Amino acid sequence: MKNFRRELMVFLRTVIGRAYPRLIGLQRERSWLFFEIFLPLLGTAAFVYIYRALGAKPEFTGFVVLGGAMTAYWMNVLWSMATQFYWEKETGNLALYLIAPTSRMAILLGMAFGGMVATTVRALAVLILGSLVFRVTFTVSNWGALLLVFFFTLVALYGLGMIFASAFLLYGREAWHMANLLQEPVFLLSGFYFPIKSLGFWISAGASLIPITLGLDAMRQLLYPQAGWGFLDVGIETTILAVLSVVFLIAAHRMLLWLENVARREGRLTVRGQ
Amino acid sequence: MSQTLAIKTEHLGRIYQIKRKRGESGPATLVALEDVNLEVRQGELFGLLGPNGAGKTTLIKILTTLLTPTSGRAFVDGIDVVENPQEVRRRINMVSGGESCGYGLLTVEENLWMFTQFYGLDFKTARERIQSMLEVVGLADRAKTKAYHLSTGMKQKMNFARGFLNDPQILFLDEPTLGLDVQTSRILRDFVKRWVRERPGKTILLTTHYMAEADELCDRVAIIDQGRILACDTPANLKRRLQGASIFKLQTTPLDTLEHFKQLPGVSQFAGHRRNGHTELNFILEDENALVKVLDAVQAKGGHLLSLEKREPTLEDVFIHLVGRGLSDEENPT
Numbered sequence: 001m002k003n004f005r006r007e008l009m010v011f012l013r014t015v016i017g018r019a020y021p022r023l024i025g026l027q028r029e030r031s032w033l034f035f036e037i038f039l040p041l042l043g044t045a046a047f048v049y050i051y052r053a054l055g056a057k058p059e060f061t062g063f064v065v066l067g068g069a070m071t072a073y074w075m076n077v078l079w080s081m082a083t084q085f086y087w088e089k090e091t092g093n094l095a096l097y098l099i100a101p102t103s104r105m106a107i108l109l110g111m112a113f114g115g116m117v118a119t120t121v122r123a124l125a126v127l128i129l130g131s132l133v134f135r136v137t138f139t140v141s142n143w144g145a146l147l148l149v150f151f152f153t154l155v156a157l158y159g160l161g162m163i164f165a166s167a168f169l170l171y172g173r174e175a176w177h178m179a180n181l182l183q184e185p186v187f188l189l190s191g192f193y194f195p196i197k198s199l200g201f202w203i204s205a206g207a208s209l210i211p212i213t214l215g216l217d218a219m220r221q222l223l224y225p226q227a228g229w230g231f232l233d234v235g236i237e238t239t240i241l242a243v244l245s246v247v248f249l250i251a252a253h254r255m256l257l258w259l260e261n262v263a264r265r266e267g268r269l270t271v272r273g274q
Numbered sequence: 275m276s277q278t279l280a281i282k283t284e285h286l287g288r289i290y291q292i293k294r295k296r297g298e299s300g301p302a303t304l305v306a307l308e309d310v311n312l313e314v315r316q317g318e319l320f321g322l323l324g325p326n327g328a329g330k331t332t333l334i335k336i337l338t339t340l341l342t343p344t345s346g347r348a349f350v351d352g353i354d355v356v357e358n359p360q361e362v363r364r365r366i367n368m369v370s371g372g373e374s375c376g377y378g379l380l381t382v383e384e385n386l387w388m389f390t391q392f393y394g395l396d397f398k399t400a401r402e403r404i405q406s407m408l409e410v411v412g413l414a415d416r417a418k419t420k421a422y423h424l425s426t427g428m429k430q431k432m433n434f435a436r437g438f439l440n441d442p443q444i445l446f447l448d449e450p451t452l453g454l455d456v457q458t459s460r461i462l463r464d465f466v467k468r469w470v471r472e473r474p475g476k477t478i479l480l481t482t483h484y485m486a487e488a489d490e491l492c493d494r495v496a497i498i499d500q501g502r503i504l505a506c507d508t509p510a511n512l513k514r515r516l517q518g519a520s521i522f523k524l525q526t527t528p529l530d531t532l533e534h535f536k537q538l539p540g541v542s543q544f545a546g547h548r549r550n551g552h553t554e555l556n557f558i559l560e561d562e563n564a565l566v567k568v569l570d571a572v573q574a575k576g577g578h579l580l581s582l583e584k585r586e587p588t589l590e591d592v593f594i595h596l597v598g599r600g601l602s603d604e605e606n607p608t
Contacts, residue, residue, distance in 0.1 A: 010394035017391025020384070021377045028379050028420075092373050096436075099338045100392035101363035107392075264342045267290055270335070 014106035015113060022080075022114020036072075036122040041129055044068030047193040048134050059227040060194075062138060063220055065130035067192035069123040070216055073116075073154065074186060077161035080115035081108055083179045085168035095270045104256045108165055112158045138223045145234060146222045152241035153215025159248025160211060166255040170263045172271070186210055195220065195229035204231050211244050278352040280444050280477035281314035281337060287345035288332050288501075306332040308501040310346070314477060314494075319470045321492030322481040323589060329501040330481035331370075334446050337479070338368045351443055366444050369437035371452030374429035378422030382413055382432050385421055386439060393440035400439070407435035410465050412458070427454055434462060438469070447480045451487065459487075467491055485589040497593055504596045509589060516587035516595055520559040523585060524568070526577040529553045536598075538571055540564025545600035552580060558595055 026032065044064055051060040088094040097107050130136060140146055164182075167175040189207035190196070196204045196217050207213045208231075218237040221230040231237070263269040287308050294302035307329045314320045322330050335341035336348050339359035348355045350362045376385030383404050390400035408414045411431040421429065434450060447466065451459040470478055482488050488495050489509045496506040505512060519542060532546040535555065543558040557568060572579060594600055 006394065010392070013391040013394050017388045020388055020391075021380055024384065025377075025379045092370070093375060095340055095368075095370075096375055096389065097392065098340060099363055099366065099368055100389075101360055102392045102394075261342075264340065267288075267341055269340050 010102050011106045014100075014102040015110040018107050018110025019114035020110075022111065023117060025114075026118055032118055033121075036118055037125040037129075040068060040072065040122060040126055041133075043071075044126055044130055044193075045133075048130075057227070058136075059224045059229075061134050062136045062224060063195060063227075063229075064193050065127060065134065065136050066220060066223065067194075067216060068130060069127040070153075070212055070219075071187070071192050072119045072122040072126065073157060074190070074192075074212055075183075076112075076115045076119040077157050078164070078179055078183060080119075081111045081158065081161045082164035083168065083176060084108075084111050085165050086172060086176055089168065089172065089270065090272050092270075092272075098260070098269065104260070105162060105253060108162050108252075109158075112161070141222055141225050145238070146219060149215055149218040149222065149234070149238055149241065152238060152245050153211050153219075155245040156211030156241055156248050157215070159245060159252050162252035163248060163255050166252065166259045169256070169259045170266070170268055186212075189213065191216060195227075195231070197229050197231045208240065209244075211241060211248070214241055214244075277316055279313050279349070280316045280318065280351060281312060281320070281479060282349040282352075283310050283312045283333075283337075283346065284348075285346035286310040286312075286333070286336065286343050286348055288329075288336065288341065289344045305501050307336075307343070310498075310501070310503055312496060312503065312506070314479060316475050316477055317470070318493045319467070319478045319480065319491055321488040321495040322479065322498055323483065323485065323488045323495050323593070324481075324498035325483055328498045330498060331448055332501075333498075334368065334448050334479070334481060338366055338446055339363060365442060366446065367437045367440055367442040368446040368448065369434050369450050371447075371449035371454075372430065373433055374421070374426075375433045375436055376421055379420060381418050381420050382408065382424070383417040385432065386436055389436050390439050395440065403439050403441070404435075407438055410438075410461075411435045412461065427458060430454060431458065431462075443475070444477045444479070447478060449482055450480070451482075451484070463487065463491055485593070489589050495589065497589075497596060499593075499597050505592070512589060512592045513587040516558065516591055519587070519595075520557075520562045520565070521585055521587055521591050522557045522559065522565060522568070523581075523583045524555040524557070524572070525580040525582075526553045526555065526572050527580065529572070529575050529577045531575070534575075535568070535571060538564070538567050540567060543594045543598055545594045545598075547600065553577065556591070556594060556600060558591060 047064045048061050051064065085094060088097065131138070164179065167178065190210050190213040191199070196207060196213055199207065214237040217231045218234045220227070221234050260269065287310070288306045290304040290306055292302050292304050310333065322333065324330050332341065336343050337350055337355060339355050339362050342356050351365050353361045355362050376388060380388065386404045386407070387400055390403070395403070408417055411434055413428060413431055413435065416424065416428065421432065424432065430453065437445060437447070451462055454462070466478060470476055480488070480491060492509060494506065494508050495512060497504045528548060528551065532553070532555070535541065535544045535546065540560045541557055541564060542560050544556065546553060546555040559565060569579065590600060
């Protein structure tokens with residue numbers, strides 16, 4: 001029991017400790033406000049105008065704005081958490097993290113929480129400004145369900161990010177290229193700017209392994225119940241997201257341990273410039 | 275009852291797989307450590323002395339759980355580093371010289387605070403230790419300075435302070451004074467000495483290629499070269515091995531080749547290198563009479579003697595005696 005309490009304290013303090021540089025960085029380097037708010041809005045606007053030019057229903061504008069908001073979380077997972085171990089390795093911090101008696105997941109969670117503040121500001125900005133500029137109205141039919149879907153989407157998404165992060169324990173530039181490759185296909189497969197149902201059942205089913213796919217689809221159904229573009233029932237999607245959350249977190253824990261051991265064996269844990 | 279050793283290695287070895295060059299055959303491996311047997315007692319300040327590439331950092335990486343050995347076993351505070359790395363991590367910390375740590379946007383004390391959190395230190399303890407270590411390394415007045423405003427030396431000092439924050443049972447210092455100015459190096463060396471003396475049971479493993487540092491600080495020193503431990507004893511005992519030998523250091527005008535000095539009669543060991551427009555020759559002679567032959571050889575090669583010094587044996591001489599070359603000879607080989 002005493003050991004558990006000690007472990008828990010170290011875990012929590014690690015999360016806070018590693019979140020701190022991100023949080024304090026927001027205050028000290030304010031240029032992010034421009035890059036994180038104004039620029040993403042432009043990308044979202046482009047898709048809104050495409051739908052409008054095509055004469056699509058107004059719900060589609062709402063789909064795009066919501067997708068634009070959720071993009072922020074995917075970018076955060078990919079670039080501020082998964083690939084962060086690459087930079088930590090290059091600067092020598094990774095070795096110091098690894099010789100500390102703390103959980104690697106706690107460090108990643110700290111990065112995630114720290115980054116989530118800026119990400120949430122970006123997501124809210126896209127959502128609010130997008131709604132105002134493009135006159136989007138959302139009618140929340142079930143706040144509880146919406147929050148639950150959002151919660152599971154984030155847990156599963158950050159679990160997936162931790163799995164990617166484990167690759168950087170072993171690899172360097174190769175894993176970086178993988179992250180680069182993932183960015184755009186996920187934009188497509190997750191249906192950031194269109195309902196995933198339009199990709200057909202099997203592709204949508206495959207894409208559902210990316211938590212944001214089902215998360216977005218369920219949120220769109222809860223915000224526009226009458227639109228009729230849902231892929232699966234919201235209840236099923238929420239259950240799948242809950243399962244993915246557990247599976248990804250367990251997988252991340254195991255992957256981090258496994259790849260750390262492989263990297264220790266191969267002598268690649270702290271090799272720079274690889 | 276016997277006391278647990280702070281560090282123990284049994285036939286420890288590490289072989290790296292390296293990429294084979296095109297057209298090459300045979301095993302593409304690099305032996306970094308071979309059959310290393312070490313016993314470091316609790317409370318010791320133990321030095322590992324060897325040139326660059328000798329295997330010092332590889333040994334530290336294994337002991338700090340960053341690397342697994344390919345053969346043999348290693349124990350830190352009686353715990354197997356492969357079997358139970360997490361338990362080892364609770365007892366250790368490491369400082370690598372020439373490295374910085376943390377993030378440029380954070381101040382010095384914020385960076386140090388972040389690292390204390392990875393060891394679960396509460397706010398009050400963390401603050402006290404940070405304060406005290408900043409005073410030790412002379413960064414107290416820079417506590418609120420962002421790390422990116424610090425000079426390289428100051429960043430190294432911050433990293434040095436970080437290593438002591440969790441009050442480790444066993445501390446690994448890998449070339450801690452590398453690149454630091456003389457005064458700072460002296461301050462850090464004094465602190466290291468004090469830290470071990472004032473805290474019974476605390477152990478430091480220090481790697482260095484500065485002989486004077488090892489001589490001044492260490493209770494015992496192991497000399498390592500090409501992955502093998504060649505000798506392990508107190509600095510005084512190591513130097514005593516050369517008692518009776520005549521040790522001379524000569525400076526001459528630049529000489530083209532130095533290889534022939536090894537073959538001179540009466541020369542037990544020789545190491546030499548070119549430096550700052552002259553040539554430095556270090557001889558361990560069987561007796562002083564051999565010096566005449568050495569001076570004749572210098573003259574025969576067209577060199578002129580600039581200075582000649584007979585001196586007491588140093589750890590560098592012990593190294594030359596054991597290995598047949600000096601610690602700094604890789605850059606200017608004989």
